[in-house]
Amino acid sequence: MEGNIAELGKYIGVGLTAIGMGGAAIGVGNVAGNYLAGALRNPSAAASQTATLFIGMAFAEALGIFSFLVALLLMFAV
Amino acid sequence: MSDQAKKSGGTGKVIFFAILALILLSIFIVPTGGEGLSFHPMDQFQIKPVFGDGPIHWYTVTNATLWMGLTVLGVVLLLIVGSSGRAIVPSKGQSIAELTYGFVYKMLEDVGGKDSVKYFPYVMTLFCFIAFSNVLGLLPASFTPTTHIAVTGVLALLVFVFVTVLGFVKNGATFLELFWVKSAPLALRPVLAIIELISYFVRPVSHSIRLAGNMMAGHAVIKVFATFAAIKLIAPVSIAAIAAMYGLEILVAFIQAYVFTILTCVYLKDALHPAH
Amino acid sequence: MATETHGATESVAGMPQLELAHFPNQIFWLLVTLVVIYFVLSKIALPRISSVLAERSGTIMNDISAAEELKLKAKDAENAYNKALAEAKAEAQRISGETQAAIQADLNTALAKADAEIAAKAAESEAAIAEIRANAADSVKVVAKDTAKELIAAFGGKADAKTVTAAINARLKG
Numbered sequence: 001m002e003g004n005i006a007e008l009g010k011y012i013g014v015g016l017t018a019i020g021m022g023g024a025a026i027g028v029g030n031v032a033g034n035y036l037a038g039a040l041r042n043p044s045a046a047a048s049q050t051a052t053l054f055i056g057m058a059f060a061e062a063l064g065i066f067s068f069l070v071a072l073l074l075m076f077a078v
Numbered sequence: 079m080s081d082q083a084k085k086s087g088g089t090g091k092v093i094f095f096a097i098l099a100l101i102l103l104s105i106f107i108v109p110t111g112g113e114g115l116s117f118h119p120m121d122q123f124q125i126k127p128v129f130g131d132g133p134i135h136w137y138t139v140t141n142a143t144l145w146m147g148l149t150v151l152g153v154v155l156l157l158i159v160g161s162s163g164r165a166i167v168p169s170k171g172q173s174i175a176e177l178t179y180g181f182v183y184k185m186l187e188d189v190g191g192k193d194s195v196k197y198f199p200y201v202m203t204l205f206c207f208i209a210f211s212n213v214l215g216l217l218p219a220s221f222t223p224t225t226h227i228a229v230t231g232v233l234a235l236l237v238f239v240f241v242t243v244l245g246f247v248k249n250g251a252t253f254l255e256l257f258w259v260k261s262a263p264l265a266l267r268p269v270l271a272i273i274e275l276i277s278y279f280v281r282p283v284s285h286s287i288r289l290a291g292n293m294m295a296g297h298a299v300i301k302v303f304a305t306f307a308a309i310k311l312i313a314p315v316s317i318a319a320i321a322a323m324y325g326l327e328i329l330v331a332f333i334q335a336y337v338f339t340i341l342t343c344v345y346l347k348d349a350l351h352p353a354h
Numbered sequence: 355m356a357t358e359t360h361g362a363t364e365s366v367a368g369m370p371q372l373e374l375a376h377f378p379n380q381i382f383w384l385l386v387t388l389v390v391i392y393f394v395l396s397k398i399a400l401p402r403i404s405s406v407l408a409e410r411s412g413t414i415m416n417d418i419s420a421a422e423e424l425k426l427k428a429k430d431a432e433n434a435y436n437k438a439l440a441e442a443k444a445e446a447q448r449i450s451g452e453t454q455a456a457i458q459a460d461l462n463t464a465l466a467k468a469d470a471e472i473a474a475k476a477a478e479s480e481a482a483i484a485e486i487r488a489n490a491a492d493s494v495k496v497v498a499k500d501t502a503k504e505l506i507a508a509f510g511g512k513a514d515a516k517t518v519t520a521a522i523n524a525r526l527k528g
Contacts, residue, residue, distance in 0.1 A: 051189055051340055058337040062284040065291035072294075076120060076369040123370040125380070136378035143379075146387040153391055157399035164406050166413055172406075179403045199396035207391055227371045228380040236388075290371070 010074055017071040024064020031056045098218075099317050117305050119298040123225050141221040142229075145214060149223070152210040178206075182339060189343035194350055200240075201346075204233065205339040212293060212331035216324070225294040227286060234286035237342050245349035256352040285341060292334050296327040491526075498522045
């Protein structure tokens, strides 16, 4: 284990990549929060927009999943 | 009387969750050696032959095959056995079958438009397969086919190829207007066309990896918490965390099936009505 | 690959998802599963559920339209009742009007008859009164003649009947 620079870099890289998931978390929170804000202002229009909410959350989340995937690849496959 | 029944129901629930936690523990923390913790979060995704121990050919019956078969069984149980009564006033099983049907049908009709309804069996197949394999994968000691990129990749590619072919068959060359944003200024259109083209081809990638990644992440996190439960000091916290994650995973299992299906509907709509 | 994951790198198991050797197996069984689910759904489950849903909505529609029909019938019955009521009222009004008119006519004829009788009686009485008056005037003449004759006789004159009568007549006229 000692002196293995490649191993060290790998784990640092995994940690850094995992930070990317925080961005996705912020994004998903933004989507949900703005949806809630809009829904409270106009509750009658909220029900028709739940599909859009989930699509938006899915898109925001997908990028976080990408960074998760990169982290996994770094950790297990590289 | 009813109070007592409620109470006994409550204790029943507590016992159920305790047993569930014990099962989770017994399954997840089998290989804890004496020296330190050993994490095997990815071992649960291993593909093994069900019969014997030979090499895995394309026809070998593996645990993936077994759980896909159980998924088929679940779909048959819910949608065929459940609806076999054909009652005007539905039973419980029939209500669930009808709710599922109505849910997917309404989603497709709302998002994809009236003329996308004829692809309903295909969309329903995707939804049923993903929802059932996600939920069955939450059973302890089970295997989740949807955690594998090979599976979700094929699902997403099927949608991608189907939608692209459908777009060209229905609209001919006008399908390419999907990439030529008419509402943008003329100078920007080539740039936007490149971006749209890239985002179009990233669709199957994100479509498949979203599902596989979500399912994999949840299972791996539960497994990591289960490994921590071997340390006596933090075992209660980690068991509570497993229970919480389990609840979240049940939610995620349905939401991911919903998201996969609704994105399929969105792509279908793009194929049928390419103009923005 | 499989031996490698179970071998030296025990703590880092690797990603089974990237085991390319297992892909054909999964893809094959996935396609089998999807085809089975597709046929199960499109041949049995979906037509059955949609027929049940259609039947239910049909039943509900029928019930609603039956209720609508009954409501219409109730409304018709109410209208008929109201119409009958109005007719009955009109009939009653007509009958009472007719009766009133008949009574009025009877009354009128009775009044006319009474008036005529009264007029006849009055004329009769007038005639009687005139006769009585004439008789009275004659009586006055006779009485006046007799009285005048007697007076003249009492004064010792000889009363000429002719002159007395002429004088009395002239006196009565004047």
